[in-house]
Amino acid sequence: MMRSGLVYIAAALAEIAGCFAFWSWLRSGRSAWVLAPGVASLVLFAWLLTRVESPVAGRAFAAYGGVYIVASLAWLWAVEGVRPDRADVAGACLCLLGAAVILFGRLVLRTP
Numbered sequence: 001m002m003r004s005g006l007v008y009i010a011a012a013l014a015e016i017a018g019c020f021a022f023w024s025w026l027r028s029g030r031s032a033w034v035l036a037p038g039v040a041s042l043v044l045f046a047w048l049l050t051r052v053e054s055p056v057a058g059r060a061f062a063a064y065g066g067v068y069i070v071a072s073l074a075w076l077w078a079v080e081g082v083r084p085d086r087a088d089v090a091g092a093c094l095c096l097l098g099a100a101v102i103l104f105g106r107l108v109l110r111t112p
Contacts, residue, residue, distance in 0.1 A: 004053045004103075008064050011048035012071035018042035020079070059102060066092075066099025 021038025024030040054060035070092045073084045084092075 005067075007048055007051045008067040009071065011045050011052075011064065012068045014041045014045035014048060015068065016071060016075050018045060020075070063099045063102040066095040066097075069095045 018038045018041035021034045021041065024034050025032055025038075049057075049060060049064060052060040052064070054063075073088050073092055076082050076088075077084055
C-alpha cells in the first residue's frame with residue numbers, strides 16, 4: 001500500500017501540473033508552448049494511475065480523488081501563494097477519510 005500511496009502522490013502532481021498548464025494558457029495569457037509539457041504531464045498522470053495496486057480501475061480512481069484534493073490544496077499554497085483555510089482542510093480530511101475507506105474498508109468490513 002505504501003507504493004500505491006507514492007504513485008497516487010506522483011499522479012496527483014502530474015495531473016495538477018498538466019491542468020495548470022492549460023489554466024496558464026487559457027486564463028493567464030501564457031504562450032501556447034506551455035501546453036507541450038502540460039500534455040506530457042497528463043500522459044504521465046494517466047500512466048501512473050495504471051501502476052496503482054488495485055484489481056479494478058474504478059476503485060483505484062475513486063481512492064485517488066482524495067489524494068488529488070489534498071495535493072490540489074498543497075499546490076494552491078505552494079505555487080499560487082494562497083493558504084488553504086479551515087474549510088479547505090476539513091474538506092480535505094473528509095476526502096482522505098473516504099479514500100481510506102475505499103482502499104482499506106474491505107479489510108475491516110470483509111467485503112469482496
